[in-house]
Amino acid sequence: MRRTFSAVMLFFLVFCSAQAQQKTFFITGRAQGTTYQIQYLADREVVRKSSIDSVMGVIDQSMSLYQPHSLISMFNRQYHHELEIDTHMANVLREAFQVYEKSNGLFDVTVKPLVDLWGFGSEGVQLFPPQATVDSVLSFVGMEKIWLEGNQLHKRDPRTAIDLNGIAQGYTVDVLSQWLDERIIDSYLVEVGGEIRTKGLKAEGKSYEIAIERPEGAQSSSFVLQLTDLAVTTSGNYRKVAYHEGKKVHHHIDPKSGFPLQNIVVSATIIAPTAMEADAYDNVFMALSPQAGIALANRLAGIEVYIIYEGHGAFHEAYSDGFLSFVKP
Template identity: 45%
Template sequence: MLIRTVLLCFSLLLALLVKEEPQQQFVLRGFAQGTEYSIRYFAVKLKVSEGEIDSLLSLVDSSMSLYKSYSQINTFNHSTKGLMIDRHFKAVMERSFEISKDTRGKFDVTVAPLVRAWGFGPDGLQQFPDSAAVKGLLENVGMEHLQLTGMQLNKLKPEVTVDLNGIAQGYTVDLLADFLARKGISSFVVEIGGELRVRGVKPDGNMFRIGIEGPLENDASGVKIKHVIGFTNAALTTSGNYQKYLQFGGRKISHLIDPKTGFPLDTEMISVTVFAKDAITADGYDNALMAMTVPEALAFVKARKDMEAYMIYQRKGQAIKDTMTVGFKKMLVN
């Protein structure tokens, strides 16, 4: 009994004498998917290198980048029947089918020919398509023209092509976040082009604070921080048309194409920020919400678990306004 007591006292004394090493902040930055990425994490020592991150980003590009001629998505688009796809492509397609069904087709990855026709693809724009051209392209738009069986993605119409830019960035954020977690990192923010995922808190116990940008009230071309929120273990993405647009021949159009009409979106929405458990979910739904009216979008989000949203909108002849779900409001930080 005496020996046990002595050993216990020694263990307690040793624990007091050995100080835990302080965590440091590590920051990795680079370019990916036509934009910048930033990874900020806290650890006692360096656990992830830029080389490891770039290798993962390269895998995603080889799978789903329309700007890489050798990518699997380009091989699929040039095929007539389809092909076996890798795990990254498959994961994104599975979620795309789910979100498309849930939004009744407002999210649709087969809008690729329309995206190109309106000048937002790799080839740029020569002229805007007319109504007849759009009608012809719509014949090959629709998720019902695709079939995913295991690792095989089939075309039910030879001319169907896909564009995953509306969801692949969210998937990539999740891929990097999961990689950091497997490395034993429990406190980080992963961001690619404004789409981000957060895990844990800072070493001092404070939550990471995220600023949400939006246009100025009287100038949609100006930008400012509208709100700051704090949260843990979740993702945040934004879709908007006030910065991503194309101006051609005196006409300004949104980069978001309505898969139902074939024309660029022209709604009251200026931007939608979605909070969800992972970035692929948030990224997939933010575009679909942009195609809704504000009341429709608020009701849609309210009806779904683990999802919140913040919306900036402008009705004809009125000032720029914003609104948010009750859950989103609870995350606001003064």
Template identity: 45%
Template structure:
């Protein structure tokens, strides 16, 4: 289960009239539950060449590799090990990308944040109290991807207390695996969505682009979240990291589920949510949370320096009001 580690705030617009083009092609929809959340797959083909059973089997294999909620999973076995473990191909691919993003974000993305995530109440086990400063300091000694090394398919840790949490990237990887499976079946138009994280390929049979609704926080605390923008794209992935839905309460204070691996504390900055567009879901998913840990200008500069990446950011202004901003490339995707 990956959804508990991060709440995604994308809303997939109904694809009514999505597949009304050529008479020999039909719309097929698969819905299910995996990795602690719902999934929806829509594709266009002459026959039902992709089945729910096939999708569930793929996701089950990934769960057996990287789910912290499956005690038999490979990631749980690694976390319990003193030294290291041989990984399967799924785990290896995600760890390689994790090392790249860790380096690129200067540690703002860190797969070893699991002890902190658990201590703050967002892990697989329930807690009775939040950690104090002494406990946070102690836990930080067991955090840092510099304590890990990957040689071939062997992941080694320099401290036995190092534990890995891939909730911030593994669901995006899962989306890509399903999308690649659809590609292998020769499917030319589809949307794969797991827990709000999407990858799509188009255009629609009538030649128009796919449309996706981007959800953001409501204007007032008692109102429902709203669709902020509708974007139109043909190929790529969209994921969102945000703090306004997934949190715990400590008195009057909300404890955000995104943990800063450098300080050991939940994020408490101006950014409310970050929506990332990238060529694949593992990239968008891997970067959205660490970008949440940046300041607004730093986040915009970081994304603008990335080829093929765009961002839409919702944030608190200094007076407490809610505002949003976006990169030029993201602006071009918005449907007026």
């Protein structure tokens, strides 16, 4: 027993010594309409910014709505009923179908026509739509109207269009993380547009620390997360805001009613094994009541959530059973 303990201590000291000799490298840039940053530990520089930009460019050509010749833009054109897609888009769609099922349809990538209708897409509108128009668009919204056969994506109605922005950025973080793994980098933090994934420990042997983005005026606790080999994302409804009939409307659209959600949840922070999972589920928790959101998180393996919500003129907080274990003391 004593010999085993000595061996473990020797390994720990050698490991820490090796980490102490490594340097921290930083890469920053702009892509996918936002910023990104990568920091990693290594003996020497092994990652070039041009390589990172190239990886992200490939994903843009797959799932960017702002690239007219991307695969998703081609599929969304009304003369397409089916399209051969790449592995990136297929991976994202398979995860999207799973989250759609687990969320009882709250996460639905076919909401793009509704997002455009309400003016939250790339082209804004000045007038909000009447009920009849919303109902008309709802007739070709729903993930039961699309399906995958291998890498062949099909749709039943040519007017159906998809928007993967609620999950693709998290997937980008995962792809970059895997790219670093393949270069035998054992410690890193990858962040794209606020979506984050970590691996290993920092140079001083501590976990990566992430402060939770919180809406202005929130009076809840100031949490700093300590994460190792996990991802975290935050979604909030306090940025993209418009007004409809005297009420605030937000960019999260209810795929069942066709109207923007009017929920008391202000923000949701998700901890998950992958950034793609966290990115997808933050949309789900924004759509649920705080009580329903916490109940769902407690049922989902590997998912933790921290929710800020409004009530009686003040901000309140709620969190899943395992969330506090990741909060810095």
